[in-house]
Amino acid sequence: MGLFDFAKAVGHKLFTKDADAEEKIREHIEQANPGIQDLKVSYQDGAVSLSGKTDDAAAMEKAVLMAGNVMGVEKVTADGLEAPEAVEKVDYYVIQKGDTLSAVAKHFYGKASAYPRIFDANREVIKDPDLIFPGQKIRIPLDDA
Structure with missing residues (x-):
């Protein structure tokens, strides 16, 4: 899916310390349950990387948007997310x-x-x-x- 850019200074405030970011972002995505199995989140300097598996391309897109719409996140990559090719434009x-x-x-x-x-x-x-x-x-x- 590649790289998505986001506005780092806006979004849902989920964490105050970078050390908490991975867990808080993962919990945020899993709470809404877009359909990602074995979700893993890594965070470093405002960049999030997602990995896991889904049977739905829309679930991958939603997980990326959920991670990116968090204050403190400016980039999201989903290259580690296994998903079928998107059917819907x-x-x-x-x-x-x-x-x-x-x-x-x-x-x-x-x-x-x-x-x-x-x-x-x-x-x-x-x-x-x-x-x-x-x-x-x-x-x-x-x-x-």
């Missing part, structure tokens, strides 16, 4: 100041009422469609838009 979008999921849906799909599609594709990343934050990176499904 997706784009990635960084939430801007003033954005709503409705506005993002209007931009990508031409209608604000399509926001539940974005929310459903990001349930592990976005817990409440009214609580998104600038700098947060999300998945935008493109097939059958």
Whole structure:
């Protein structure tokens, strides 16, 4: 899947000491259970590397986004995650100041009422469609838009 860049200064504050980062990020991903088996997380100087196995490419994408949307993380690699090739086409979008999921849906799909599609594709990343934050990176499904 390669390397993803994130905004290091924004996101969910899960740890205060770098020594706690690996455990806290792993727990954060496993709590939402996107479907990764044998998940391992390594963290060094703002860079996270994920490894494990999944039967679903979307689970891998969600795990990367969950790790990257943590304050203190600026890069995530998932080269150690075994996953099938993605079938669904997706784009990635960084939430801007003033954005709503409705506005993002209007931009990508031409209608604000399509926001539940974005929310459903990001349930592990976005817990409440009214609580998104600038700098947060999300998945935008493109097939059958």
